[in-house]
Amino acid sequence: MADQKAVVGIDIGGTKTLIGLVDRTGEVLVKQQFPTMITDSPEIHIQKCIETVHICLAKAGLTHHSLLGIGVNVPGLADPEKGILLHAPYAGWKNVPVKELLEREWPGMPINIANDVNACALGELIFGIGKQYNSFLWVTISTGIGGGLIIDRQIYEGEHFIAGEVGHLVVQWEEGNLCGCGNRGCLEAHASGTAIAKAAKEKLAALPKDSPFSTYFIERKKDITAQSVAEAAYKGIEEAKEIYQQAGEYIGRAFSYAINIMNPGAIIMGGGVSLSIDLLEPYIRQTFQTAVISEANKNMPILLTDLGYEAALIGAASLIYADIYIGPIKEMNR
């Protein structure tokens, strides 16, 4: 394995940081994770990342001479040109010179950083089902909802690095739920994992204790999460199916906007909630078909990522592989 070339992927997530070596085919050779401690300063967190990279290299029997580069996902707003994490709201980190901190350890090493959702989109483009499309919309449906645009086989970030904000498209104008962003009726406030769990809790509070939905959760002593609601839906509990139907309809509304504006080749989904695609997809499609024009748009492929659990890590590594396979990542709009 000593002559093998690899890329380091660093996926700094809200709860854990996953680091691994990813080879040219997108396979994860080794990986190692540790909790993201928001009590750490960002400098200390990056230092922990550096130590973990050394551990991964040792595990793989490689030195940094085998590295093609380092790709870093950050959970927030990034300036990819300068390699700076501008703002990670959950941790309160601001203006962290991620690239510079890593370059101190490995001078001359190619290092690219990006927002995690954009990195996922790029990973999908290079190693996933997105390979077959020139343009697509990537959507992560998880605790929150994020989106990334691939246009002409490039990440498209927009004038202020905030393109693809699918989670904050308003899908309910009349009586929208309050969103974390301060607006009302955002997709994230109606169809994220958090929103699905909240809808289920409200339904439980409103239903009699002996209803099938209530009984399901009480008997199993299950926490109410998007996942447990999905399990109930798969078991045939009507109220649980309705919650996913409603979420699917709202996702369909947001997709209709993106489709009419972008006319992408496909929409590709990832994230925990998207795994329940068969509960969602009929309602997503039914809704956007009433709200887009042209047959081509009505038949837009809605797909699930095939990169699985390591999608974000592969996404991080793809920030370097993009330079090799596609050419330097161009900020299209600058």
Add this chain to the structure above:
Amino acid sequence: MADQKAVVGIDIGGTKTLIGLVDRTGEVLVKQQFPTMITDSPEIHIQKCIETVHICLAKAGLTHHSLLGIGVNVPGLADPEKGILLHAPYAGWKNVPVKELLEREWPGMPINIANDVNACALGELIFGIGKQYNSFLWVTISTGIGGGLIIDRQIYEGEHFIAGEVGHLVVQWEEGNLCGCGNRGCLEAHASGTAIAKAAKEKLAALPKDSPFSTYFIERKKDITAQSVAEAAYKGIEEAKEIYQQAGEYIGRAFSYAINIMNPGAIIMGGGVSLSIDLLEPYIRQTFQTAVISEANKNMPILLTDLGYEAALIGAASLIYADIYIGPIKEMNR
């Protein structure tokens, strides 16, 4: 003027076809128009265009040797690569080989064709207020509503040439008006000139005959059009102002979708209804500010074209000037 170089712009509109010579600064040197007769076959219509180009050349004292090329706007779906008008629904024309028909008259002449809305966007980019932006959304608000995207100083047409369909974004999910496209609640069905006139007629039917709104139209024996409703609003008639307020709110909804997805540098509007921008703009902005994230997006410039009545003709000519000033028009997504 004999050594002056110019581009022929051909703007085939629904009711008239406008042909002119446009110089390198975007100035219209001469122009000539004739009615678009949908009873004509498309071949006969193109023949009339050819004759009119000859008239324009004669008027300007030029020959075709002075021409840098010919740009043609078509009112429908175009395939710019092949130079084919795929479908002009209003005339029933399909698969018209516009470029080939013109090349028979002028072999070797550079000829580009595009959908009229996309051409307007390009005209704005090269000769208008769009010069200062790398990316913007162009929106024509007229009898109908159309949109064109400029990304990275190129027309972005999407996978099937149908990106930028702002007019068919659903802005009213609950009780939407029926749109010409067959869907309900499209922006075009709520805020186009046609929709504004329809709303005014419905309001007139519902109001007593001696209401200020009714009196305004009855006394003046005015036809009810978007323009006459705007005049009433400028005269302070509340009901007329409300119609524009409602239209502005719906335009704001659609713009919020485009802004969250594309994060463009600006939105630039043209078309008859957009001239009433001061009736619309406060409500457009108020609405999209409640529905986009980030300060940059909330402060998105909403601008009116400065190319005036000849915007579409200049747009047609810019299909050729784009090759000269920006480089060959690239279909970004193919």
